[in-house]
Each structure stands twice: as C-alpha cells, then as structure tokens.
Amino acid sequence: MFLMNCWYVAAWDHELIDGRLLARTLLNERILLYKGDSGRVVALKDRCCHRGAPLSLGRREGDCIRCMYHGLKFDATGKCIQIPGQDNIPAKLGVRSYPVVERDHLVWIWMGEPERADPEDILDFPYLREPQWKGIPGYLHYDANYLLIVDNLSDFAHLAFVHTKTLGGSEEYAYVTKPLMMERLERGFRVERWHMDAPPPPFHKKVLPAAQKTQNVDRRNIGHMHIPGNFFLFTLFSPAGTGADKGNMDGAKEYRNCQFMTPETDRTTHHFWIYLNNFEGGDANISRSLHASLIEGFMEDKHIIEAQQRAMDEDPDFKLLAVVADAPLAHFRRTLDQLIEKERAPAA
Amino acid sequence: MFLMNCWYVAAWDHELIDGRLLARTLLNERILLYKGDSGRVVALKDRCCHRGAPLSLGRREGDCIRCMYHGLKFDATGKCIQIPGQDNIPAKLGVRSYPVVERDHLVWIWMGEPERADPEDILDFPYLREPQWKGIPGYLHYDANYLLIVDNLSDFAHLAFVHTKTLGGSEEYAYVTKPLMMERLERGFRVERWHMDAPPPPFHKKVLPAAQKTQNVDRRNIGHMHIPGNFFLFTLFSPAGTGADKGNMDGAKEYRNCQFMTPETDRTTHHFWIYLNNFEGGDANISRSLHASLIEGFMEDKHIIEAQQRAMDEDPDFKLLAVVADAPLAHFRRTLDQLIEKERAPAA
Amino acid sequence: MFLMNCWYVAAWDHELIDGRLLARTLLNERILLYKGDSGRVVALKDRCCHRGAPLSLGRREGDCIRCMYHGLKFDATGKCIQIPGQDNIPAKLGVRSYPVVERDHLVWIWMGEPERADPEDILDFPYLREPQWKGIPGYLHYDANYLLIVDNLSDFAHLAFVHTKTLGGSEEYAYVTKPLMMERLERGFRVERWHMDAPPPPFHKKVLPAAQKTQNVDRRNIGHMHIPGNFFLFTLFSPAGTGADKGNMDGAKEYRNCQFMTPETDRTTHHFWIYLNNFEGGDANISRSLHASLIEGFMEDKHIIEAQQRAMDEDPDFKLLAVVADAPLAHFRRTLDQLIEKERAPAA
Incomplete structure (x- = not known):
C-alpha cells in the first residue's frame, strides 16, 4: 500500500x-x-x-x-x-x-x-545544480521495503554501531544520553545533532589533508525526511573547539547528501543518492573517494535492513518495540499512514 | 485446465x-x-x-x-x-x-x-516417415503456458518484427494491409499467405546455392493448427514471377515443419519440432543449417513469449485486446474452451 | 506441527x-x-x-x-x-x-x-563419552521433513536397494521373507535383525584387515528410535557361523551409531550423527573411512528422501500405502501424533 x-x-x-x-x-x-x-x-x-x-x-x-x-x-x-x-x-x-x-x-x-x-x-535540492557542489550519482537496489530504509535514515544512533569504521566513527558517543533535536513537519521531520570534539570519521578522514587527519572535529548533522521517502542531509565538520556551533565557519567542510527511496515492489526498493562536497575544487578523487565510502557504508546498512525484511517476511505478526530514538520514524510512519488512508477514502 | x-x-x-x-x-x-x-x-x-x-x-x-x-x-x-x-x-x-x-x-x-x-x-504427418524429407528432431523448453506458443504460431504477422533477420526477412511487407486466408476447422484452423517477389529470408538464403541467394522469391506458407497444440507448416519458395501461385512448381523448394506443444505445467511447455526439407539429397549440412536457424528463430520467440507469461503472472486480470490478425487464435481458443467445458460437464 | x-x-x-x-x-x-x-x-x-x-x-x-x-x-x-x-x-x-x-x-x-x-x-548415549568408542561427528542438511528420515531409518529393507554398494551389501537377502523383530515402546520402538553368513558390506569391508575381507560375516542390527527423532543403532559383525547369535562374541566387531533429526522447518531437517567403532585403537583412519562411507550412504538416502518430499509438495493429498515392513514407522507416527494432539489439547 x-x-x-x-x-x-x-x-x-x-x-x-x-x-x-x-x-x-x-x-x-x-x-x-x-x-x-x-x-x-x-x-x-x-x-x-x-x-x-x-x-x-x-x-x-x-x-x-x-x-x-x-x-x-x-x-x-x-x-x-x-x-x-x-x-x-x-x-x-x-x-x-x-x-x-x-x-x-x-x-x-x-x-x-x-x-x-x-x-x-517536487522538492527542490538546489545543490544538484549548483556547480560548486560536486559528487557522483549513485544507485543501489535493496531487497527490503522502502520504509525500512527510511527508518534507517531516521536515526543517527545506528551510525555508532553499524558504521563504526566507515561513516560513523567511535562507539563511545552513543552511550551518552543526549536528546536529538527533532522537529515534526507536516510531511516529515527535521533532526539535528552535534557531536563535539571527536576524531574525524573514516570516510571524512580519507579526504582530509594529512595534517588535519589527526585533529578532532565538531560534527553537525541536519537531516530532513520528506514523504514519501526523500532524505536530505547537511553535514558540517569544523576544527574542534573553533565555535562552529556558535556560527564560526572558519575551516568548515560541508557535505550535501540526498537519498530517494522509491518502492520497486512491496519488498524491494530503488535507492537513488548522491553525496556532494563543496571543497574538492579540481580534485575529482575526493568525489570518487566519498562515493566509494558511502557505498561501503550503505552496504553495512543493506546487510542489516535486508535481514530485517526477512525477519518480517517470516513472521508478519512481529510487532516492533519502540525506543526513545524512534520518535522521528514513528512520526513519519504515522503521518504517511494518515495520508494513505485519506487517499484511499471515498470522496465525500 | x-x-x-x-x-x-x-x-x-x-x-x-x-x-x-x-x-x-x-x-x-x-x-x-x-x-x-x-x-x-x-x-x-x-x-x-x-x-x-x-x-x-x-x-x-x-x-x-x-x-x-x-x-x-x-x-x-x-x-x-x-x-x-x-x-x-x-x-x-x-x-x-x-x-x-x-x-x-x-x-x-x-x-x-x-x-x-x-x-x-493421432494426427498423421507422413513426412516424418517418408525418406525424401530430411531433418533433425528438436526440443525446446518454454517458461510459458503452451497456448502462448500456439498463439505465436497462429499469425504470420510477427515474422516481420520478431524474426526480421532470421526466419522473416524484411519488415516492409507487414505494413501492407492484406487479409490472410483463414479457414475455420472443427478442431483448429488453416491459414495461407503468399508473399510475392521478396528477397529470400536469411534462414532460406543460407542453404541456397550462391547464384540463387540474390534472386527474389515468391513464398507461400500454409499452416494448420490442431487441438490441443499440434502445428503443421508447409512452406514453399519459388523463383519470383515464375507462377508458383498458379501452379508452376519449377525450381520450387519446399519445407515441412511440425511443432507439438505439450503442457508441462500451467506455465511451462515442452516443444517438440522438426523442420524437414526435400532438396538436400546427400548434403546433411542443409538439415544442420536449417536446424540451427530454427533454434535461432525460436529463441527470439521464446524471449518474447516468456516475457508475456511474466506479464500475465504479475497481473492475472490483464485482458488482452485483439486485432484483426488474431482471428485464427481467437477461433482456436474458443474451440478449445468449448471442448474443455464439455469434457468437464457432468454426463447427462 | x-x-x-x-x-x-x-x-x-x-x-x-x-x-x-x-x-x-x-x-x-x-x-x-x-x-x-x-x-x-x-x-x-x-x-x-x-x-x-x-x-x-x-x-x-x-x-x-x-x-x-x-x-x-x-x-x-x-x-x-x-x-x-x-x-x-x-x-x-x-x-x-x-x-x-x-x-x-x-x-x-x-x-x-x-x-x-x-x-x-535427555536420552543417554554413553558411547559418546566412553573413550574406547571413536568417531567423527557429522552433520547433514536435508530438504525434507524430518519424519521422512525417521521413516528411512525405521526399516532395514531399504539397505538392500538404496545402499547395495555402500552400507547394505547384496540385494538377495531382501527377497527372503523374514519378519523383523519389533518391539513397541512407549515413545518409539526397538527393531532387531540378524543377517547370517553374507559377505561383509562395502563400508565394513574397507576397514577390515586384508585376510578378513573375503570371509563371510553374521551381522546383527539393533535399532532404537525415540520421539521426537533420535535414533540409536548397535551393529555387530562376527565371523560367519561362530555363534554370535548364541552369545559368542569372539572376533566380533561392533559399531554404535546415533542420529538426531531436528526439524529446521516443515520441509527441511538438521541431521546430526556419529558412527562409533570400538576397534580402531590408534588407527584414526578407520574412523575417517567409516565417516566417509556413511556420508556416501546418507547421500543415497538424501537423494530419494528429498525426491519423496517433492512428490508430497506437489500433491499434498497423496496417501502413502503401507507394506508389512512399515509396522515400526506406523507405530512411531501414531505415537507421535497422539503426543502432539495431547500437547495441543486445552488443559481440562
């Protein structure tokens, strides 16, 4: 449905x-x-x-x-x-x-x-046309319902566990209780999280100049998820302690990522994505490295998400139990269900 | 059923x-x-x-x-x-x-x-036992209901499009509106079509002597389809304009082809066939070439027919829309349905 | 169920x-x-x-x-x-x-x-812990319901036909009408069969000293099958005519085999087994040879048992017809059905 x-x-x-x-x-x-x-x-x-x-x-x-x-x-x-x-x-x-x-x-x-x-x-993502943003369009096929991928992108909690050695970085931060800023939107949600003073995660470290690879960074992620399954992620890394969270952007490096989940069937999904950066200048290898790192990370997700799908196929009665971090995805699914219900209702 | x-x-x-x-x-x-x-x-x-x-x-x-x-x-x-x-x-x-x-x-x-x-x-096809008719028995397996193969053989229209470079020849003739001669039989149909003054189709050209390869031919196909799925095709090629359609058989070359479609399951089929010629004499390579050409042509059919089957599997409610050329297959399916209905009806 | x-x-x-x-x-x-x-x-x-x-x-x-x-x-x-x-x-x-x-x-x-x-x-099979009994633990996966493997082990009749050249030996003995000794147990059965004065079956012959390979043996099999699917087989070979059936164990060689069939799904099974001998002493090659022979024999079973499963998948209404040799398996299945029924009945 x-x-x-x-x-x-x-x-x-x-x-x-x-x-x-x-x-x-x-x-x-x-x-x-x-x-x-x-x-x-x-x-x-x-x-x-x-x-x-x-x-x-x-x-x-x-x-x-x-x-x-x-x-x-x-x-x-x-x-x-x-x-x-x-x-x-x-x-x-x-x-x-x-x-x-x-x-x-x-x-x-x-x-x-x-x-x-x-x-x-149609949602606008201007970075796809602005020339300073560079990246390589990507496509993946998932043997899973598209909402399981939406779920995956709805929390930053899994970064620490699924992507420790690729997109996430260390596990430690995950154990600190810190509420995510979440804003409910009419057709989706906005989430924001700062992760201060940590080593750069592997995918980012790879594209840093040698001198910066060992310096801690402050990291900000802002995610927007829109119905039916369109995800925009703004990521910023700046040298730790330079006050990026207070507006100082000196030395910041930014990423713009969009991901579009389109159902193929009830249990398979087309996944269109691109990971853009604004600092590669003429060095196309930065895009290539980021593209490869993202595929590496998505494969980690895919492995777990497709296993989730199999678990659900086997037992359609299985009820998921929510934790606090599930608030965004719970809001998203509720909103989507309401829209589908409205669409299917006979006109008055 | x-x-x-x-x-x-x-x-x-x-x-x-x-x-x-x-x-x-x-x-x-x-x-x-x-x-x-x-x-x-x-x-x-x-x-x-x-x-x-x-x-x-x-x-x-x-x-x-x-x-x-x-x-x-x-x-x-x-x-x-x-x-x-x-x-x-x-x-x-x-x-x-x-x-x-x-x-x-x-x-x-x-x-x-x-x-x-x-x-x-049991239908008689005497060419299978007459020594002047030579050929190699063939077998193919289709992932499709046998009636989709019966349909395929019920029109000559597809020759131009599916088999342009193998069994058919040029597309041009297809665009000329010309009714096929069709005779309804009690348990099937007979169709006949003349295609005058055209280059020999590739499969036939291959087995012609060098001098004849560039000469146009008049081509006659007579097909018989019998319930449950037995097909006999008589094909004649004669030098263009020599009056084969008026009975002059000088220089004509003939083929006798039978094809038997036996359901394996509701959606798979055994396909038994042979393509006989009466002119190879002692040159067994003519049979071998024809056998290979026919497989090449059947593979073109198989590709489309199996795709049809998948379309039907996906949407069992899909209703086919007939065109004029479908008269033979429509008659065949109607006749078959009546026989099945009669067979399943309780005796009076 | x-x-x-x-x-x-x-x-x-x-x-x-x-x-x-x-x-x-x-x-x-x-x-x-x-x-x-x-x-x-x-x-x-x-x-x-x-x-x-x-x-x-x-x-x-x-x-x-x-x-x-x-x-x-x-x-x-x-x-x-x-x-x-x-x-x-x-x-x-x-x-x-x-x-x-x-x-x-x-x-x-x-x-x-x-x-x-x-x-x-938990059933005790002490040979698994007694040091004089040697063997290599085995595992096989079957694409068949576990009861089809229980059935297979419930009769010695199939040894002659399925395992002629591996575990069984000659077919001849099978044609002699001779009732198997069967004892009905509360949760299973015990069967016993003597097969006198025959060449040693191939798997046994392989591990015999050269001089004994050509000498006939008396063979005794005692099998226990216990619910849900635990099988113990005691096998004895002694020189033909030396009176093993009357208690003389001189020159006897013994095997202890256990097989545990655990349902994976309704139509697949985990098969855990070991084939122990008490005569290898320090020659580990005897265990290795027996392990390989048993896999060879089980593969013969697996081939037929998985074909049985497919026959049942295709036609769930197919009713098996019993022969006299099916008495043990009939008793086993009846007993198991009663236990399952009792388990599922609401408490009084």
Whole structure:
C-alpha cells in the first residue's frame, strides 16, 4: 500500500542517455522510461495492450515506441497509432502513460491520478545544480521495503554501531544520553545533532589533508525526511573547539547528501543518492573517494535492513518495540499512514 | 485446465533409446517413460504408491520397473508384482499407467480416460516417415503456458518484427494491409499467405546455392493448427514471377515443419519440432543449417513469449485486446474452451 | 506441527567453539546459539525486539549479546540491559530465551514451555563419552521433513536397494521373507535383525584387515528410535557361523551409531550423527573411512528422501500405502501424533 498521489524518483537522467529504453518496476508496476528525440522523457506501462509483450523489448521511433512482437506503435501519450496490416485503429487500443518531470538530473514520476500531478510539488535540492557542489550519482537496489530504509535514515544512533569504521566513527558517543533535536513537519521531520570534539570519521578522514587527519572535529548533522521517502542531509565538520556551533565557519567542510527511496515492489526498493562536497575544487578523487565510502557504508546498512525484511517476511505478526530514538520514524510512519488512508477514502 | 481426452506428444523416440528411464512432467503429472525389452513403450505415474519415491530413480527389469527405495516391482500396467520380504501383495498396490503409442519417431500419450484412447485419433504427418524429407528432431523448453506458443504460431504477422533477420526477412511487407486466408476447422484452423517477389529470408538464403541467394522469391506458407497444440507448416519458395501461385512448381523448394506443444505445467511447455526439407539429397549440412536457424528463430520467440507469461503472472486480470490478425487464435481458443467445458460437464 | 515439549539436538558442541555466534533455524524459529565466557551455552530468539535485526549479526560481550544495529544489549536470559542513549529500559524489552543443555558433545534445546524442561529427560548415549568408542561427528542438511528420515531409518529393507554398494551389501537377502523383530515402546520402538553368513558390506569391508575381507560375516542390527527423532543403532559383525547369535562374541566387531533429526522447518531437517567403532585403537583412519562411507550412504538416502518430499509438495493429498515392513514407522507416527494432539489439547 503506497501513497500514489506524490512524486517519486524514477531514474537518474544519465540512465536515459542516448534514447535507451529503461524497463523499471515502480510501486509494483512495470514502467518503460525513455527520452524521445524531442528531448521529452516518456513513461509508459511496459506492457503492450495487444498480447502483453513488454514494450521495453520494442524499438523507439522518435518519441514513439513500437512493440516488436506484432509491430503496434504507440505515441508518447500511450495512444496506439499504427497496427501493421490493419487500417482501422480502435480507440481503446493504448497503454497508460504517466506524468514525468526531468529536473536537476533526476527523473520524477507520478503514479497516481494524472490530473493531480503538479511539478511545483517536487522538492527542490538546489545543490544538484549548483556547480560548486560536486559528487557522483549513485544507485543501489535493496531487497527490503522502502520504509525500512527510511527508518534507517531516521536515526543517527545506528551510525555508532553499524558504521563504526566507515561513516560513523567511535562507539563511545552513543552511550551518552543526549536528546536529538527533532522537529515534526507536516510531511516529515527535521533532526539535528552535534557531536563535539571527536576524531574525524573514516570516510571524512580519507579526504582530509594529512595534517588535519589527526585533529578532532565538531560534527553537525541536519537531516530532513520528506514523504514519501526523500532524505536530505547537511553535514558540517569544523576544527574542534573553533565555535562552529556558535556560527564560526572558519575551516568548515560541508557535505550535501540526498537519498530517494522509491518502492520497486512491496519488498524491494530503488535507492537513488548522491553525496556532494563543496571543497574538492579540481580534485575529482575526493568525489570518487566519498562515493566509494558511502557505498561501503550503505552496504553495512543493506546487510542489516535486508535481514530485517526477512525477519518480517517470516513472521508478519512481529510487532516492533519502540525506543526513545524512534520518535522521528514513528512520526513519519504515522503521518504517511494518515495520508494513505485519506487517499484511499471515498470522496465525500 | 487442460483438455484431457486427447493425444499429446510425450517424447521423441530417440529419448527412450537403450531402455533409459525418462522422467517428464506432462499436464502437471510426473510421468515415467521407457521402452521395455519387448519394444513396448511404457508410461507410468512416476511415484511409487508405497512411500512416494520416484520410479524414475528405479531400475528397469524387462518391461517392468523396480522402485529402488524398498524394492517394490511394477509391471507395464502399473500393477505391483513383488514386495521384497512379503508374500502377499494387496490388490490396491499399484501405480497409474497411461496409454502410449510410438509412431513415426514420436511417442504420444493419453492423459485422460484410458478407455477413450483411440490411436486412430493421432494426427498423421507422413513426412516424418517418408525418406525424401530430411531433418533433425528438436526440443525446446518454454517458461510459458503452451497456448502462448500456439498463439505465436497462429499469425504470420510477427515474422516481420520478431524474426526480421532470421526466419522473416524484411519488415516492409507487414505494413501492407492484406487479409490472410483463414479457414475455420472443427478442431483448429488453416491459414495461407503468399508473399510475392521478396528477397529470400536469411534462414532460406543460407542453404541456397550462391547464384540463387540474390534472386527474389515468391513464398507461400500454409499452416494448420490442431487441438490441443499440434502445428503443421508447409512452406514453399519459388523463383519470383515464375507462377508458383498458379501452379508452376519449377525450381520450387519446399519445407515441412511440425511443432507439438505439450503442457508441462500451467506455465511451462515442452516443444517438440522438426523442420524437414526435400532438396538436400546427400548434403546433411542443409538439415544442420536449417536446424540451427530454427533454434535461432525460436529463441527470439521464446524471449518474447516468456516475457508475456511474466506479464500475465504479475497481473492475472490483464485482458488482452485483439486485432484483426488474431482471428485464427481467437477461433482456436474458443474451440478449445468449448471442448474443455464439455469434457468437464457432468454426463447427462 | 511439531512436538514442542521435548529435547531436540540443536548443535554439536564444536560448532560453538571460541564463542562464535551460530544462527540456526529450529522448528521454524530462528535461534542464536553461543557459549558465553562463563562456559554457559545461551539460546535466544535471533531477532532483536526493537527493529527485528538478527542478533547473530551482533557482538557477544561475555555471556551477553549486543545488537549491532542500534546497540541494545541483552543478557543470557534475553533481558534487555542497555539501550545506548537512553537511561530507562522498559521491562517489556527483551527476547525469548530457551533452555539448553550441553552434554556429551551435544547441545540440546527445549522449544516448548520452559518450566517443563527437565534435563533428566535427555536420552543417554554413553558411547559418546566412553573413550574406547571413536568417531567423527557429522552433520547433514536435508530438504525434507524430518519424519521422512525417521521413516528411512525405521526399516532395514531399504539397505538392500538404496545402499547395495555402500552400507547394505547384496540385494538377495531382501527377497527372503523374514519378519523383523519389533518391539513397541512407549515413545518409539526397538527393531532387531540378524543377517547370517553374507559377505561383509562395502563400508565394513574397507576397514577390515586384508585376510578378513573375503570371509563371510553374521551381522546383527539393533535399532532404537525415540520421539521426537533420535535414533540409536548397535551393529555387530562376527565371523560367519561362530555363534554370535548364541552369545559368542569372539572376533566380533561392533559399531554404535546415533542420529538426531531436528526439524529446521516443515520441509527441511538438521541431521546430526556419529558412527562409533570400538576397534580402531590408534588407527584414526578407520574412523575417517567409516565417516566417509556413511556420508556416501546418507547421500543415497538424501537423494530419494528429498525426491519423496517433492512428490508430497506437489500433491499434498497423496496417501502413502503401507507394506508389512512399515509396522515400526506406523507405530512411531501414531505415537507421535497422539503426543502432539495431547500437547495441543486445552488443559481440562
């Protein structure tokens, strides 16, 4: 049960380069995505209405697609415009098309009622287009429901245990009771945490100049999670004790990370992400190192998250027990449930 | 839901050479097939009535089979005739046997009511025994319901798109509206199509003498599809414009192709086939080339047909929309449905 | 549907060496097993009560286990004793623990009501601790319900057919009608069979001195099968005709074999076994040879038993037909069914 009337990320734009046909299941639907000759991105149901063959095995012709089983041709709206060997084309022949928007290297899709699709509702993450922010787009596939990844990103507590040697750093800080600042938003939440005077975590240490690798840092994480599963993380490292928490940004290094979790099926997820930095200048190896470190960290998450999914598959009655740190994810899931319920309720 | 009271191809006879035990699932039933010392082909339920062990893991003894778990022995009718260590054999101990007929290199089986099995009902395809027709028996396994293969063979329209570079030839002809000649039969249909004055399709071109490779041909296909899923295709190529459509057979080359689709399960199929030619004389490489070309073409079909099956698995409510070219398959499926309904109806 | 209130073998003790975490599914439950620093063996539900992550991906700390997702720590009784970053630990946070007993190299677990677990009920097989009995502990995994393995061990009839060239010897003896001595026990059965004056079976022949390999032997098998699935087999070989059946043990060689079938799931089984001999003295190659021969023989069983399971999966309505030799297994299954029924009946 997914929220339908909202935008989901369907692809990075480079996945549609050169007009290639991308077959991708989204929210349990097989979708065909491609960029037509006109530059327009097209999203169609990936199943010919005639005999059910995948259109992704077909041939793109301009902005149209031809099924290569019996040659039926469909335009960008899904309308059938040619049946080889037959003059009359019944109006009912066609496949469903979906609203899509290409923006800042992301392709967004609307799987719900087309007339409610408003591109204004797409969340803006300007760092994807600002040239001083550098990074490499990433994609991972999870054998887990997308909300388990949302959960994972909703707490910083797991950094210490799952990512001790990659993204997190030492375990010690985790044992200090310190409430996270959490703000409930209408469609998500904002969390903020400072971690003062600690060695830089491994992923950050790798990209620091030699002299800074051994100096402690103050670290601030600000996370935003938005429905249906869009995560933005602002991370700042500054030399310990220089007062970054009071506004002094001298010597600070910053990261901008976004992660988009799009359900593939009820138990699998597409994970689109990028980890941007504003300090690499001309040294592309910094992006490359960060990209590799993030994959290393995500693999640690994936290992546990997919095990969670299996535990739930085995025992659908298993009730999770919350701890204090679960407040953000509890708020998120409650808000999402309400939106889904509202969407499914018959109109008054 | 299969038609039970009819003959299906169970095997090529070479699959039973040297008395070997062939375990094969047919219409969702595990069957054991073998040729006994007497030359008789035996078909038994492949499951010992004692503890359920497969008889195909057993040992053939003459025309009998011994289960090699506890040694029970069954004769060719499925009757238990020995229990090691036990003198008395209860009459109820036995496994089901099935009527089988070996004819023209094919082994036919009757999965329905045994008393209704009449070998006279087996379709005759004399080219399988006539020495001037040469070819190599083929077998393919499909992850798709057998009727999707029947559908595929019911139209020539797909030749242009699926098999452009193998069995079909150019796409152009497909766009010309030209009704196929179709004759409805009591248990199937007959279709005929002439395709005049075109380059020889790749599979045929390969086996032509060098001088003929560049000459256009007139091509005639006559197909017969019979319930439950037996297909005969007569193909003729003659030099373009020499009047083959008016009866002049000078320089014509002919093919005889049969294809038997036998359900393995609801969503998998055994596909037995041979592509015979009458012009190779002593050059066995012509059969070999045709055999390889046909496999190449069938693989193109298989790729699409198995994708259709997956589309149907995902959405059992998906309703196919017919085009004009679907008349033969529509007639076939309607006829088959009526026979199945009749078979399952309680006797008056 | 398993009998819950009884002891099952969960592991060989060497599987827990060095405090390693062993994740093992038993009776459809994922269990974590480990030996704490105190030497105590701990068995816990392998699922953190917080977010469902497997504790087997966690870290052992003394006799405790820490979940390495968010750092919750559980003691050997399953009680949560630490939540990083949170002072108050709600009493309901905890995971189920199971009674376990380590004895004679075996780890036994009680999956039913903990208050009924009495270590006195564990069957004694003293040969596991007596130094003159030598052997190598074995483990096999079966894709079959554990009762199919119990069945297999309940008759000696299959030795002749399944294990002709390994554990059994010749087929001939099987055709002689000779009742097995069977004694019904309250929770199982005892069977005994003498097989006089036959060549030694291959597994035994391999470990005999050259001069004895060609001499016939009298062979006695005594088997005990106990609920839920514990099998003890006493095997004796003595020179043919020397009167072992009348008590003369001169020149006899003996084996002690135990096999423990523990359900993993409804259709998979853990099989723990050892084949002990009392005559190898310092020649460890005898144990090694016997271990290899037994695996060879068990693989023959496994091949058939897993095929039985598939036959049952395909047709859950299939009714097995009994022969005379099935009396022991019929008694065993009836007794087990009654115990399960009694266990599940509401208390008066």
